[in-house]
Amino acid sequence: MDRVDGVDDAFIELDGVEKVFEVRRKTGFLKRERRQVRAVDSISFRVERGEMVGYIGPNGAGKSTTIKMLTGILTPSAGRLRVAGIDPSRERTRLAHRIGVVFGQRTTLWWDLPLVDSYRLMHRMYRIPDARYRENLDRLVELLDLADLLDVPVRQLSLGQRMRGDIAAALLHDPEVLYLDEPTIGLDVVSKARVREFLRELNAERRTTVLLTTHDLQDIEQLCKRVMVIDHGRLMYDGPLAGLHEAGESERTLVVDLERELPPIEAPAPARVVRVEGPRQWLAFPAAESAAPLVARIAAEYPLVDLSVREPDIEAVIAKMYAEQAGRAVS
Ligand SMILES: Nc1ncnc2c1ncn2[C@@H]1O[C@H](COP(=O)(O)OP(=O)(O)O)[C@@H](O)[C@H]1O
Numbered sequence: 001m002d003r004v005d006g007v008d009d010a011f012i013e014l015d016g017v018e019k020v021f022e023v024r025r026k027t028g029f030l031k032r033e034r035r036q037v038r039a040v041d042s043i044s045f046r047v048e049r050g051e052m053v054g055y056i057g058p059n060g061a062g063k064s065t066t067i068k069m070l071t072g073i074l075t076p077s078a079g080r081l082r083v084a085g086i087d088p089s090r091e092r093t094r095l096a097h098r099i100g101v102v103f104g105q106r107t108t109l110w111w112d113l114p115l116v117d118s119y120r121l122m123h124r125m126y127r128i129p130d131a132r133y134r135e136n137l138d139r140l141v142e143l144l145d146l147a148d149l150l151d152v153p154v155r156q157l158s159l160g161q162r163m164r165g166d167i168a169a170a171l172l173h174d175p176e177v178l179y180l181d182e183p184t185i186g187l188d189v190v191s192k193a194r195v196r197e198f199l200r201e202l203n204a205e206r207r208t209t210v211l212l213t214t215h216d217l218q219d220i221e222q223l224c225k226r227v228m229v230i231d232h233g234r235l236m237y238d239g240p241l242a243g244l245h246e247a248g249e250s251e252r253t254l255v256v257d258l259e260r261e262l263p264p265i266e267a268p269a270p271a272r273v274v275r276v277e278g279p280r281q282w283l284a285f286p287a288a289e290s291a292a293p294l295v296a297r298i299a300a301e302y303p304l305v306d307l308s309v310r311e312p313d314i315e316a317v318i319a320k321m322y323a324e325q326a327g328r329a330v331s
């Protein structure tokens, strides 16, 4: 994996990329209706070599369609797309040697074969030099803790084990970029943590470019500095994770424990009480503002026992972004 290119240019480039599906729906006896689904709608972005980027959005947003275009499985209906300078759908085989893909919902491993046999087949398919293959396999087996699983038929692996097996398969040929489409879907907490830890190491040590599609926001919070949000095929946000909070105009919450049950605290706007439960009250205030003045004021005027500040929940932020977008579309 010690490929030296010298140039640190955009590794993935999309320029006004669209994908329109023609869907035929049966509407009655011998009657069919043609409909177009714009799964990806004029998307542009660039990813630099070595970046680890989150690509998130609700179900049906167009994430998998984008990944499929990036691998060459699907051809864009319009726009320009390049990965490592290659047009994926024109030179899919050449590109395949430089990319790795993991689809969380289906395996690239041979179901009936022991795990290691799938790797041997990939060794041949990708014409990986023997020494390189052995070196990579050893490292991946160690990092992904696969030693005890190599002789187990894939069908007998748990979901988390299979996912680790799939990730190793995607990396045997030293790809410069790894696309992961929902890699933690259906995994238990321990397996998720393991996969995340591995991705972090891969990106830090090998500078492998990683594009991570997920609807688990913890994946993003723990792995990606940059996040792109897609909805209805359109890119709604592209920037640092922290900025997503601002984009959602998010609020933080001050949780206040009073000595006794009292009417809602009178706080200076825009801070306000959003919930009261016995002596405990929750106040929302803008995430961008310091909590100090609010805390000082409450401490001066109320019998305070304890308080804590709760950071904005990114899930809520994004839900709000979607709600706002829907609102705009309607009005
Ligand atoms: N092969 C296809 N034929 C017709 N419609 C499709 C096809 N693949 C995806 N779509 C539609 O395109 C939209 C985006 O799908 P997808 O990219 O799978 O979303 P995501 O991965 O974000 O959940 C959805 O409305 C989906 O139904």
Ligand SMILES: [Mg+2]
Pocket (backbone or CB within 6 Å): 063, 064, 065, 181
């Ligand atoms: Mg998908």
